[in-house]
Amino acid sequence: MKQVLTQEERLDFLIVYLLQEQIKYKFNSIPETVEEKRQLFRSLMNIRPPVPIGSEYLKVQNEYLKERLIEKGIxxxxxxxxxxxxxxxxxxxxxxxxxxxxxxxxxxxxxxxxxxxxxxxxxxxxxxxxxxxxxxxxxxxxxxxxxxxxxxxxxxxxxxxxxxxxxxxxxxxxxxxxxxxxxxxxxxxxxxxxxxxxxxxxxxxxxxxxxxxxxxxxxxxxxxxxxxxxxxxxxxxxxxxxxxxxxxxxxxxxxxxxxxx
CATH class of the missing domain: 3.40.220.10 (Leucine Aminopeptidase, subunit E, domain 1)
Known part of the structure; x- marks a missing residue:
């Protein structure tokens, strides 16, 4: 059975993926706190150019954002x-x-x-x-x-x-x-x-x-x-x-x- 990722594990995956997309960010370390991770993830999304992206990333991103929406409240x-x-x-x-x-x-x-x-x-x-x-x-x-x-x-x-x-x-x-x-x-x-x-x-x-x-x-x-x-x-x-x-x-x-x- 496939392991279900926690929200923080999803966040870590997304950050690593976006960091590795661009060589100049590849060796940046991931912050320790969830709030700092959220800020880094948002920053990396904001600067990302409109180029194709993998299906695995989209799957994890969609799961993460849907859960964030529930956390914030609809x-x-x-x-x-x-x-x-x-x-x-x-x-x-x-x-x-x-x-x-x-x-x-x-x-x-x-x-x-x-x-x-x-x-x-x-x-x-x-x-x-x-x-x-x-x-x-x-x-x-x-x-x-x-x-x-x-x-x-x-x-x-x-x-x-x-x-x-x-x-x-x-x-x-x-x-x-x-x-x-x-x-x-x-x-x-x-x-x-x-x-x-x-x-x-x-x-x-x-x-x-x-x-x-x-x-x-x-x-x-x-x-x-x-x-x-x-x-x-x-x-x-x-x-x-x-x-x-x-x-x-x-x-x-x-x-x-x-x-x-």
Whole structure:
């Protein structure tokens, strides 16, 4: 009978595999604590280029990530309470949310964040989905042969996430003052994601706060645009889709909550 690996044994296997993939990391030692091992594993996943990977790795990785999800806890949409008809506000980890689709605030390369353990949503989603997500994004971008335009959306599988799909959209980057064009492009991100969700017959979508992190869009203005765009879309397309505004920070929760009351 085949031995079932413990979570830590799976983690050790995955780290050794990723270290041995690249010569410059081959002789790195494995940390002693589980937390340090998790951080190293995430870092190695983050920097890994979208190249083919063995089936044994994928099997162990999928088992490990599924168990990690159970450890973190899954939030079912049925447990959420609507704040307005068809609208929800939830503060938590979007990678644990079981809905039809979650939205990823992507960059124009659409391959995920390559900065080890970076706190952005793009990094988290790619980490807990598994390496397959970067591989699928790479296939999409190879066919496109150009950077992803701002204000559009792409759909991929969710792999080891509890949602069914991931919608990827690139928001505007704010360098100085917010322009009218920036506002239109941000609204287009929400509209494009909703259009894509409806095209795939999805009934629930969780939006992160697009462009408000590393892209520096002011939080309150971004929330106003998000809520207005979603409400107008639902009015024009009644009973098609429910929307969850997902926030991670207290300040964003307070902003959305005040605007939705």
């Amino acid at each position: 939030t079912e949409k049925a447990s959420l309470k609507s704040i307005q008809p068809g609208l929800y506000l939830w503060k938590g980890d979007i990678t644990t949310l079981a809905v039809d689709a979650i939205v990823n605030a992507a960059n124009r390369q659409m391959l995920g964040c390559f900065v080890p353990c970076h706190p952005c949503i793009d990094n988290a989603i790619h980490t807990y989905a598994g390496v397959q997500l970067r591989l699928e994004c790479d296939r999409i971008m190879s066919e496109q042969q150009s950077e992803e335009p701002i204000g559009r959306a792409k759909i991929t599988k969710a792999y080891n996430l509890p949602c069914r799909y991931v919608l990827h959209t690139v928001g505007p980057v704010i360098y100085r003052d917010v322009s009218e064009k920036d506002c239109i492009l941000l609204s287009s991100c929400y509209h494009a994601c909703l259009d894509l969700a409806v095209a795939y017959n999805l009934k629930s979508v969780a939006f992160c706060c697009i462009s408000t992190g590393e892209f520096h869009f002011p939080n309150k203005l971004a929330a106003e645009i998000a809520i207005q765009t979603v409400k107008e879309y639902q009015e024009k397309n009644p009973d098609t889709i429910e929307v969850i505004f997902n926030v991670f920070k207290d300040i964003d929760y307070e902003i959305y909550n005040s605007l939705l009351q």
